[in-house]
Amino acid sequence: MNIYINEACPEKEYIVDVFFKTFFGIEFNVILNRNINNQDYIIEFEGKTIILKNTLFKKEDYLKKSNLPKDVKYLCSPFTSEPIPILYGENKIDISKNLVVIHADIFATAFFMLTRWEEYVIDIRDEHNRFPARESIAYKNNFLNRPIVNECLDLLWGVFEYLGYQGVRKDRDFEMVITHDVDLPRLWWNTKDFIKSIGGALIKRKSLKEFILLFKFKLKKEDPFNTFNFLMKVSEDNNLKSHFFFMSGGTSNKDNYYRIDHPTIIKLLTEIKSRGHFIGFHPSYNAYNDNAQFQKELIKLKEVANTVITTGRQHFLRFENPTTWQIWEDNNMKWDSTMSYHDIPGFRCGVCYEFPVFNILTKKQLKLIEKPLIVMEGSFITYQNKNPSQVSQEINYLIKTVKKYNGTFVFLWHNSAFNIGKSMSYQHLYKQIVDENT
Template identity: 25%
Template sequence: MVLVFTDKYTPRVKYIFEQIFKEILHVDISFTTKEQVAIDSTIPVICYSREHRIPKSFVIEPEGLLFKRGIKDIQPEVTEWNGTKIFFQSQSADVSIPFDIFAASFYLLTRYEEYGSLDLDEHGRYKAENSLAYKHQFLDYPLVDHWAYLLDQMLADYFPMYTIKSKSRFRFCPSIDIDHVYKYKSKFLSINIIRLFQKLITGKYEDFRYHLNVILNRAPDPYFNVEYIVDMHNDYNLRPIFFLHVGPMGKYDGYSLYNPFNIIKELFYRTLIVGLHPSYFASTNLHQMKKEKKRLESMTRVRVFLNRFHFLKFTFPISFEYLESLSIARDYSLGYAKYTGFRASTCTPFLFYNLTKDYISGMRLHPIVLMDVTLQKYLYKEATDLFGIMSYYAEVIKKYNGEFVTLFHNESLSDEDQWYGWREEYKKSVQYVALLELHSIEVAKEKLANQHMGV
């Protein structure tokens, strides 16, 4: 238990202290603005104040961000201390840690820098290159979790009665976006005829025969592989989340002329966890988002409370305000399309904080770390690179007992075209990460090696 003495108790103070202590460190905290209560305390006291000093307390000097409202133009200066990147450095000499760890964490988690940004990419998305994490080379590291663990140890060293608590267990959360249910069956007949003719005149006879058999219902469509994906994950006691696109057809939206959801529904009753995957323009169109959610719930006959934005396209705070109005409880969109890593500098899920209206939402954000398209299209990685990349992030996140969320598509697990070879490498990666949920890194590697050798 820790008592926090602060000059002001604001929603921002409550939000970030509870995220650091309760969600990451599993330590109970209470707050007071009364100096005498802090002085008389028999439990460890953190003095989060510029004006006062509590005897024998752990002193952190506030930068001021947590006592303000709204959004200001802030340009943090990043330096290094004790082998880690820091900003919002303290001005006083009598502090226990030389920066405002809570204001800095708040800045990163709430995506403060993204609000009002006008330098967007071709899809209207915030550019990773403009982020503090990218500019100062900590995008590949969950800095907020690292700071929290550092604080945990410093408090244990400072207060003999402070006990480091057991942390959450490392969790692997594989997720699958279904943008195009079919490769061939969803196309208009005229398009299929053109594609078949192209394969015929270029001598791709095997592809021609398979394509034709799919159209004639003599062979399965390669993208309709939901059952395989479910069974493969179940082999490792994993239940992937499927985000289904059920919006209208468009330049950036897949659409099926068939209705395969009666088949998906049968699988859903077995193992499927389904979330909403709003169409390209729906992230800023509440009416359209509501319409698509209603359609998905009608198809699955289950209330939908999970979401991931298509193309990872969203705008703070409006897109998340819409999700709240639709009773979405958890969102899995917070990642960059063109880079892997930790967009919010954390591997621990956290509540959405609305900076414009200054309130704590009940909706939880689950940051994603890597996406298949990011690796193949933007970072030019090969299938053989996948195991090393997934292993790196999984091992980093395990160190902080966080949640490893991955984003793949049914297309990338089809073994078709540019995705040939990715399915087998993904399966191998999933096998290793699943072992990490139960074992140390060393034991997981040993077990994986033994399984591949048939031991």
């Protein structure tokens, strides 16, 4: 299979590589042919041709608000089960015996979602300097709950099949990746903490049930946030390995809720390793755009945990494009799983497959892999104030969507989100979700 472009363009080369190598897993050659009198992508195999219209990468500098999608169209075709959102190009496809012309710019659509360049050119931020979900094109056009990159992949593969392509698409199975950000390994480190918590239950939350529950934990000399054995057992019962992301420093009041070298934490790290689960990195609040701070904390965690650390997620899901990804790359991290909005779950990158990231400023594909986070429990429980029935329904909808594409469902549930406040009754639901989907 040959793919022709008429000029060297890192963005074009990246999206072609991600589609054909990472996602499809098929062999191809990119051929630069300056004799082509347009800037479209031309794909040829076995005497068949596909022309993919290029509408975005006609100018060197696309990183402008004026180049954001103006109008989301929906493309109907015989190759997909439902109309798919198209951010660039026209919602039109011409089909003949040996030639298919796709006027929808599916490569620009996918590039837009995967690279998150939208978040670079739009300067609106929340109080934690995060790009808000409600400012995204996906949210405003009601497709944040759809992995539209996967839909574009299925469209293109359908065209291949129609034209008689004999290659085999990469085989995939649904996978659930269980992760836990360890912000608060314990609720109580001393008597003052205990008094504060029961006061919060009675006075702030006016919950006698929670007050009694906390006293029961205290009488049993247990801690409500020490749910690690429960989390590991649920994973073990389903032949899964949990990823526990630990903090090891910080410079703000959102950090330093524990010392990574405290004997209690060292014992926990040892148990996690001995049971075959994974220890990862949860960089502090301000480390998302501070390489020196990131590196300092990573070195400390590696020293204390005495294990290789190459995976993790940013605290508060803070992300600056492309700075955060480049910091992870420069520190030889293998994969990150920050890419989800804190308050609205779904497909921030428009995809449920892992993929190599792209630095939009250096115009280079990085070795770093992004495993997009699909669901964080706090999105539903804390920010949307949903009840357990609603939480179950919405999580299962997203799982069903990921299963449709044999994708990876990355699931975050904090160890501290079970026994107090709004999270008080969720252990059974958590176990049920994992049990029923593995």
